[in-house]
Amino acid sequence: MYKRRDVLKSSAIGTTLGIGVLASSSTTTATGASFGDGVNLQPAYYCSGDQNLGWDLMTDHPDIETVRIEIEPPSGGETSADLSDIRRWIDEANNNGYQVIATYHHWPNNGSGDPQDLQDAADWWVENYNYLSQNSSFIINLHNEWGTHSVSASEYGNAYDSALNRLRDSAYDGTVICDVPGYGQEPQIAADSVDYISDDDIAFSVHVYAKAWNEYAGAPLQESHLDYLDTNQPYPCLIGEFGPLGPDDRTDWSAVVDHAKSLGWPVLGWAWNGDGESDPMNMTSPFWGDNCSTTSYSKTSYFDTVYDKLGSGSTGGGGETTTHYLNAEYYSLDGVSTSTSRAGYWGDAYVTGFDSSGDSVTMNFDAATSGERTVKIRYAAPYDDKKSNLYINGQSAGQISLPYTTSFQQTTIGAHHFDAGYNEITIEKGWGYYDIDAIIVE
DSSP: OOOOOSOOOHHHHHHHTOOOOOOSSSOOOOOBOSSOOEEEEOOTTSGGGOSOOOHHHHTTOTTOOEEEEEEOOGGGTSOSOOHHHHHHHHHHHHHTTOEEEEEEOOGGGTTOOOHHHHHHHHHHHHHHHHHHTSSOOOEEEOSTTOSOTTOOHHHHHHHHHHHHHHHTTSSOOSOEEEEOHHHHTOHHHHHHTGGGOOOOSEEEEEEEETTOEETTTTEEOOHHHHHHHHHSSOSOEEEEEEEOOOSSOOSOHHHHHHHHHHTTOOBEEEEEEOOOSSSOOOSEESOTTTOSSOOOOEEOTTHHHHHTTSTTOTTSSSOOOOOEEEEGGGSEEESOEEEOOSTTOSTTOEEEOOOSTTOEEEEEEEESSOEEEEEEEEEEEOSSOEEEEEEETTEEEEEEEEOOEEEEEEEEEEEEEEOSEEEEEEEEOTTOOOEEEEEEEO
């Protein structure tokens, strides 16, 4: 595990991003980067890079303080935008008052495990940094999502060490953001890699989506995985991308993002515009893939999904707007099992086998504040109406009714009080012989 270096370039890190205090001679703590929350832009793949970026609408929303611009290198043959377009994007962001993270994003190499791909990114920055920074300042994100889910800490660390050494051949001497491996979903590997990285002016970036998977833990990405990165290495951390992209919905992306904010990490939502998924996650309309000539933008129905996570959130007074989707198969099972036999389940499976006394499933979530929340259950009861026993944080909350249904249905099981922080919901056998797919806490 991480061994403390004799010297950390904390003055450089503190100037640009901020570094956590070293807690003791045996423990290190990483806090978040010092810039504000924000959004991602991906203009390289549309309109030959010549589109209006929508600053008029963005500046009306003060919780957006940082923009992360995804840069497909023109030399890679995947974009018709050129270096002058890229410099315009950066300059306009600076001129509108935004901190800029400029990210090398050669999409065929996303998730690559080839160290040469990372080295190519460093070479590109060395060749182009002076031109791109002629009028504006920005933070370099060395390579978008380099590293496989199965890359080892030494492989990841050694590849980054070599690429960072090459990058320092440029005039850039600021903090370098390093996306954690596995498409940004393996924070433990990044934490374990720091013994192999000699550059002391870095920050680690995690990417959080509803489909996120953490191979290190063999589980969906969770809050505890952020804690591992936050406490086992000394460098600043951030969420470089987040959003509800499925289709598996196996990660409670909203809860993970909330937890990152509780750790003091900045969070950057995907995406202001330029998302090319089949069901685009664009905050603004028209989508650049549909209209290149517009100079006026409006908010899409997806806008608030991202914006409510920025700054202090939309509730202002400390309330919580998060809905927690707790897929039962990912939590603590006692005497029950998972199955995929009944169609229509969320995530990877559902929980079944409630046929013996004490059989139960216990799900947990973190609440930003204490208070009442509405709880819903997604279930199937194919044999008759059923009742199950409900426990909130270990205390009986009575029985809940599960009306007969052969397909998964959702029913409200009441409003219940939850504490700020860690909470548990347990469904225990009761009458038994039903299936549990998920709990929703609103």
